[in-house]
Amino acid sequence: MNWDDAEAAGTDTDPAGRLVGADADGEDSAVEAALRPKDLAEFVGQPKVREQLDLMLRAARARGAAADHVLLSGAPGLGKTTLSMIIAAEMGAPIRITSGPAIQHAGDLASILSSLQEGEVLFLDEIHRMSRPAEEMLYMAMEDFRVDVIVGKGPGATAIPLELPPFTLVGATTRAGLLPPPLRDRFGFTAHMEFYEPGELEQVVHRSARLLDVTTDRDGAVEIAGRSRGTPRIANRLLRRVRDYAQVRADGRITREIAARALEVYEVDQRGLDRLDRAVLSALLKLFGGGPVGLSTLAVAVGEERETVEEVAEPFLVREGLLARTPRGRVATPAAWAHLGLAAPQNAPGATGQTGLFEA
Numbered sequence: 536m537n538w539d540d541a542e543a544a545g546t547d548t549d550p551a552g553r554l555v556g557a558d559a560d561g562e563d564s565a566v567e568a569a570l571r572p573k574d575l576a577e578f579v580g581q582p583k584v585r586e587q588l589d590l591m592l593r594a595a596r597a598r599g600a601a602a603d604h605v606l607l608s609g610a611p612g613l614g615k616t617t618l619s620m621i622i623a624a625e626m627g628a629p630i631r632i633t634s635g636p637a638i639q640h641a642g643d644l645a646s647i648l649s650s651l652q653e654g655e656v657l658f659l660d661e662i663h664r665m666s667r668p669a670e671e672m673l674y675m676a677m678e679d680f681r682v683d684v685i686v687g688k689g690p691g692a693t694a695i696p697l698e699l700p701p702f703t704l705v706g707a708t709t710r711a712g713l714l715p716p717p718l719r720d721r722f723g724f725t726a727h728m729e730f731y732e733p734g735e736l737e738q739v740v741h742r743s744a745r746l747l748d749v750t751t752d753r754d755g756a757v758e759i760a761g762r763s764r765g766t767p768r769i770a771n772r773l774l775r776r777v778r779d780y781a782q783v784r785a786d787g788r789i790t791r792e793i794a795a796r797a798l799e800v801y802e803v804d805q806r807g808l809d810r811l812d813r814a815v816l817s818a819l820l821k822l823f824g825g826g827p828v829g830l831s832t833l834a835v836a837v838g839e840e841r842e843t844v845e846e847v848a849e850p851f852l853v854r855e856g857l858l859a860r861t862p863r864g865r866v867a868t869p870a871a872w873a874h875l876g877l878a879a880p881q882n883a884p885g886a887t888g889q890t891g892l893f894e895a
């Protein structure tokens with residue numbers, strides 16, 4: 536598993552209710568629809584993806600043809616579902632939404648494909664989790680707009696070809712590396728969604744605040760954006776919690792001070808680390824002098840499962856440059872000491888003469 540995959544996989548297992556988890560929770564699903572940008576112009580950030588998609592969609596529209604199949608990869612909460620809806624809206628086409636885990640049999644896919652209208656967008660979330668037979672059926676559907684429906688079983692089984700109307704498949708995955716090359720190659724356009732810059736998240740916060748009818752000044756938005764781990768879904772969720780605080784404990788307006796106080800209550804620090812992230816870092820620094828220490832030992836020290844530390848806390852700590860996974864164990868970087876306000880001892884990893892540790 537490479538680091539990107541680890542980050543993506545990690546967020547799949549976010550404990551329910553984790554304020555800084557990137558997966559959608561029940562409350563998110565309810566409000567996300569209202570906060571989703573409706574067209575490319577409203578979609579914040581990802582300038583390259585936007586420009587490339589814009590060109591592709593304009594050209595398809597001019598030709599009066601269905602757009603090419605699109606593969607969107609990237610961590611949860613970065614806007615893959617939103618973009619798929621925008622693609623449909625820009626093409627003036629209806630959209631059908633399903634996911635890999637929902638398609639366990641080729642027959643499930645055949646019934647969806649055979650009911651598509653001409654030009655319809657089929658959004659297939661978590662496409663890497665589709666069953667093998669369904670995946671193979673999809674190859675032909677994507678390339679030739681045709682599927683073979685197998686009728687009967689054993690030696691008497693026959694394949695009945697079924698023509699499909701031209702459609703656009705938008706596949707989304709957190710794990711592009713897991714897609715078999717024949718599937719990946721059938722997408723005419725592939726986009727990797729990056730984490731958002733603080734300035735972009737600030738725009739997301741302003742936009743959502745407007746839609747939620749809450750007033751935030753510039754510094755308030757900056758404060759929320761800085762704690763949102765590069766992810767619009769988290770920015771929107773933190774905004775909602777700060778709004779609650781502003782309504783109950785202040786006059787309803789969001790300023791830097793209100794945002795900081797609110798997120799202190801919810802234990803999300805200036806860099807977006809929550810209680811679990813800080814517990815891992817704190818154990819690594821205070822109990823093990825910054826490491827190296829084995830994952831199992833670290834997990835016991837924080838009273839969590841090994842998988843929770845590895846898949847939920849570590850990916851973000853690695854991305855932030857606070858923790859490194861080395862062949863000899865987990866190691867805190869000099870930035871970790873600084874973040875927790877501790878002085879690194881002379882012999883801490885990263886101090887003079889110890890740098891080799893960080894080469895994994």
Ligand SMILES: Nc1ncnc2c1ncn2[C@@H]1O[C@H](COP(=O)(O)OP(=O)(O)OP(=O)(O)O)[C@@H](O)[C@H]1O
Nearest residue numbers: 567570571578579611612613614615616617767768
């Ligand atoms: N570029 C953006 N501009 C403004 N809001 C955004 C942007 N990207 C995502 N959002 C908001 O973040 C929320 C999550 O986005 P979305 O559901 O599209 O993410 P996703 O990548 O599909 O996540 P998952 O992989 O969990 O399905 C939505 O409410 C959406 O409004």
